[in-house]
Amino acid sequence: MSSPTAGPAIEVAGLRKSYRSKAGEQLVLDGVDLVVPAGTVTALLGPNGAGKTTAVGVLTTLLAADAGTVRVAGHDVARDPDAVRASIGVTGQITAVDELLTGAENLRLMAELNHLGRVAGRRRTAELLERFDLAEAGAKPVATYSGGMKRKLDLAMTLVGSPSVVFLDEPTTGLDPRSRRTLWDEVRALVAGGTTILLTTQYLEEADQLADSVAVLHAGRIVAEGTPAELKAVHDAGSLDDVFLALTEPPTHDDTDTTKETVR
Ligand SMILES: Nc1ncnc2c1ncn2[C@@H]1O[C@H](COP(=O)(O)OP(=O)(O)OP(=O)(O)O)[C@@H](O)[C@H]1O
Ligand SMILES: [Mg+2]
Numbered sequence: 001m002s003s004p005t006a007g008p009a010i011e012v013a014g015l016r017k018s019y020r021s022k023a024g025e026q027l028v029l030d031g032v033d034l035v036v037p038a039g040t041v042t043a044l045l046g047p048n049g050a051g052k053t054t055a056v057g058v059l060t061t062l063l064a065a066d067a068g069t070v071r072v073a074g075h076d077v078a079r080d081p082d083a084v085r086a087s088i089g090v091t092g093q094i095t096a097v098d099e100l101l102t103g104a105e106n107l108r109l110m111a112e113l114n115h116l117g118r119v120a121g122r123r124r125t126a127e128l129l130e131r132f133d134l135a136e137a138g139a140k141p142v143a144t145y146s147g148g149m150k151r152k153l154d155l156a157m158t159l160v161g162s163p164s165v166v167f168l169d170e171p172t173t174g175l176d177p178r179s180r181r182t183l184w185d186e187v188r189a190l191v192a193g194g195t196t197i198l199l200t201t202q203y204l205e206e207a208d209q210l211a212d213s214v215a216v217l218h219a220g221r222i223v224a225e226g227t228p229a230e231l232k233a234v235h236d237a238g239s240l241d242d243v244f245l246a247l248t249e250p251p252t253h254d255d256t257d258t259t260k261e262t263v264r
Pocket of ligand 2 (some may be wrong): 053093
């Protein structure tokens with residue numbers, strides 16, 4: 001956990017975001033408030049389509065907010081996006097690895113983008129390949145990797161620049177139980193070293209295991225926030241799954257369609 005004097009690594013207030021298309025406007029984030037203390041892990045939960053990836057997009061400067069303020073690593077994402085980008089690492093829901101390059105080449109490319117210099121870049125590449133059990137695979141094209149290996153490489157790429165704040169959008173989707181645990185250990189090690197992590201996940205056991213704080217996004221807002229133990233206690237639930245289900249019930253309709261389904 002962070003020391004009480006450390007300022008928050010992520011501060012979100014009144015964040016609003018809509019998508020506009022020919023079909024009209026869709027309000028996705030309707031006043032999101034979130035504070036993540038430095039050196040902690042927060043898990044952002046929510047049903048499919050709740051807006052988790054959208055929120056991560058705004059926090060990582062990839063998307064512009066419609067309203068509200070967002071500060072990451074002490075910098076305003078709208079006013080100082082370059083400073084934010086220099087402080088963060090992002091692992092997207094869809095991997096960003098180049099399939100035609102080898103694992104090592106992908107990492108060296110990231111090192112170059114992070115202005116590490118040739119020697120430091122090679123050293124960092126070797127270090128990260130080792131850390132993620134990819135030392136042998138590093139010389140092979142990523143196209144030959146399994147899904148789990150690609151995910152690990154993706155995370156390794158996120159860490160090349162030693163970011164102080166790391167965003168992981170569903171980092172363990174598709175990982176086998178052992179690889180998932182390896183990644184959990186990695187997250188814990190990063191946090192022990194002072195890194196701040198915001199992750200999204202659909203695996204609530206993962207949130208339970210890893211997160212200092214859990215925030216549930218539903219219908220455009222954070223509808224609950226607390227430690228996994230607090231949320232379970234408040235909702236008198238045995239698991240975060242039960243908390244999630246209680247908090248994110250789909251809107252009920254007055255038409256008879258739903259009744260029909262239960263009768264069938
Ligand atoms: N580029 C876009 N243009 C238009 N609508 C979008 C765009 N990206 C997302 N949306 C819509 O915004 C809503 C939120 O999507 P988002 O991807 O942020 O959800 P999510 O919580 O990450 O979902 P999941 O759990 O499935 O990853 C969805 O209804 C989605 O269809
Ligand atoms: Mg998503």
